[in-house]
Amino acid sequence: MKSIKAKLIIGILLILSIFLCGIFTYSLTFKNYFQKEKLGEMEYVILEVEDNISNIYDIDVIVNKIAEKSNVQIDVTDINSGGVICSTHKNSRSNMMGNGMGMGGQNKLQTLEVLGTVNGIEREIIHDKASGVNFLTATKNNVEAGYTITVKIPINIMDDAVTKSLKLLMIIFLPITLIILVITMIFANMFIRPIIDIRKKTSKIRDLDFDGKLDIKGKDEITDLANCVNSLSDKIENTLIELNSKNLILQDLIEKERENEVIRREFVSSVSHELKSPIAVISGYSQALKEGIITSKEDVEYYISVIDEEADRMQVIVNDLLDLYKLESNTFRLEIKEVEIGNLVQKIIRKNLLRFEELNINVESNIENILVMADDIRLEQAVQNYINNALSHVDLEKCIKIDVIKRDRKVRISVYNSGEAIDDRNIEKIWQGFVRLDKVRNYKEKRVGLGLAIVKQIMKLHHGNCGVNNKDNGVEFWIELDIIT
The missing domain is CATH 3.30.565.10 (Histidine kinase-like ATPase, C-terminal domain)
Structure with missing residues (x-):
């Protein structure tokens, strides 16, 4: 049987496991989510560039302003020649012009992954061989205007953002987890200790040991339970004492009843014996007088006096019996x-x-x-x-x-x-x-x-x-x- 403390610890570990699984899932999905968010921002930048380009002469100012605001790199190239019209990357223009209006420059860019086209905007992950940096790009060809807008963001920026967010989560999560564990253990002990005491007390009550009382302070249900156990212990103890007392009284009554039964039998036997002697004397003497066995006057008078004495004796016994009966009756x-x-x-x-x-x-x-x-x-x-x-x-x-x-x-x-x-x-x-x-x-x-x-x-x-x-x-x-x- 698992203890409550073990169950609490298992519950806490289960919650922590869920948190860890959440962080792991976050680490797997956040990069894709961040990438989609950035692509959406890059599409918005392309549309903003298109909306704000009025002529080719002020294009540098507009593009740089938008790039600085959005924290991205923007390249505007001629759709036919591939030459750089405007670029926020300081090396892009020189690289492009030094390589025949970008033809040679294209050889330095390697497409790693095509993410698809949405609303006429091509999404790709490319590798710049010159800088060794991978970029997330969004490109739109404006055929009518004759230029191509490419918005780029280094992949390592997104990786850094994901890494930093994970680190931040760990920095926040680990101390909170430790604090929660410590607080949980403290409260678990505060919660479990009274329950353990109550269990020990009930075990003692089961063994009919009523020594000691539960001393649990508070105003919660556990305190009420402890007070109930104390009251139950007192009641059982008093009931047992009362039962033992009544049992002793009952044993005494049974013993007295046995003694009284013996006394009654002896009493009846004694009364019979007391009455038997005078009855025998009266019967014998009266029979002798009746049959004329005794003839002398003196003997007759003696026999009559003996009969009178024995009759008086019987009268005394009967009167005493009547007196004792009256005195012992509840009506006297x-x-x-x-x-x-x-x-x-x-x-x-x-x-x-x-x-x-x-x-x-x-x-x-x-x-x-x-x-x-x-x-x-x-x-x-x-x-x-x-x-x-x-x-x-x-x-x-x-x-x-x-x-x-x-x-x-x-x-x-x-x-x-x-x-x-x-x-x-x-x-x-x-x-x-x-x-x-x-x-x-x-x-x-x-x-x-x-x-x-x-x-x-x-x-x-x-x-x-x-x-x-x-x-x-x-x-x-x-x-x-x-x-x-």
Whole structure:
């Protein structure tokens, strides 16, 4: 593939070749053209001489005047004797008279070429042996007047004119040609360099390399093209970045969807497992009572109490499921109002005092009364779930701490229980619901129910935060809300 620069050079050389061919053609045709022009002028001189000759006595003055004006040689000879009547050439008269009225002189003239006769005027190229000069001649015989008019011009004058004109053309043409070449190369480089830069840039774009911008100054189409390439590069780069970003988001969504599918399956399995145990107990105990296997009053009362406990357990699970469903639905709305968080937590502690005493739990608290905007019912549910979780997992030290502390522009409510730490790799799992604690906190046959999952959804609706921290000899669960300022 030829470059634009090569094409421009070829075009310039082609133009120069045309010029050279023109000069060569001119050199071949100009001499003939010049000869025809001179013959026309010579014919006009003959006619002028004829028109101005009134008598033979003033012929010299007239002929010399015309010859000087026209820059030609004129001979007027007797048509019968051939003798010279008048001649503008200084040697013609003496030569003619010295040779018997021109007879001998005719022997010194040699016809080289007959060009033909036009309007009674003979055209010839002759050679003067005496001077060694070739002449272009035009001769007319005026029979009535008895004389012959011959107009001559040396051929070398025409050759010199042709040579000089060619030299002049070359003198003019060569510098102009060089100037044109230099200017053309300069403009070619100015024109081609931006195109080369644009080609390199587009090649980089093809290879998805968007570094660097085209810096082409000007107000022409090439500058517009460069700006378009820059804009195209930016747009492609931004599009690729956006596509990569969306691809990552899509991959995350796909991965989360896979995780959610696993979670859903585990959730269904866990719910089934949670419900299966109380159902089995209720079914077995009720069947025993129905068939009369149990007869003693004490055993009957015990079986009935177990059935009631398992029914209550099932009721708690179902209620938690309903609460979680409501909180996760897009239609659930909180009843937001001003809440004195310290008073709310104190009320929750008082409600649980009996449980604390029954389990011999040592409860410590540090509570500040801080005003927040919240749904007090759902906020109480979240704190109660933390307390339930702490009661389920407190160790033999039986220590629970409940704090309400201001942190910058937020309030943190935390519930600490002494016990084993949670594996850092599994901290996120405990918020999913029905997670086996033997996987997470190494307790055998214990589970985290829906309580923590409900807390997470409640805080999400409040635009708050929740989390868990492993502490010395225990675990702290916390929630944070914005303070009213």
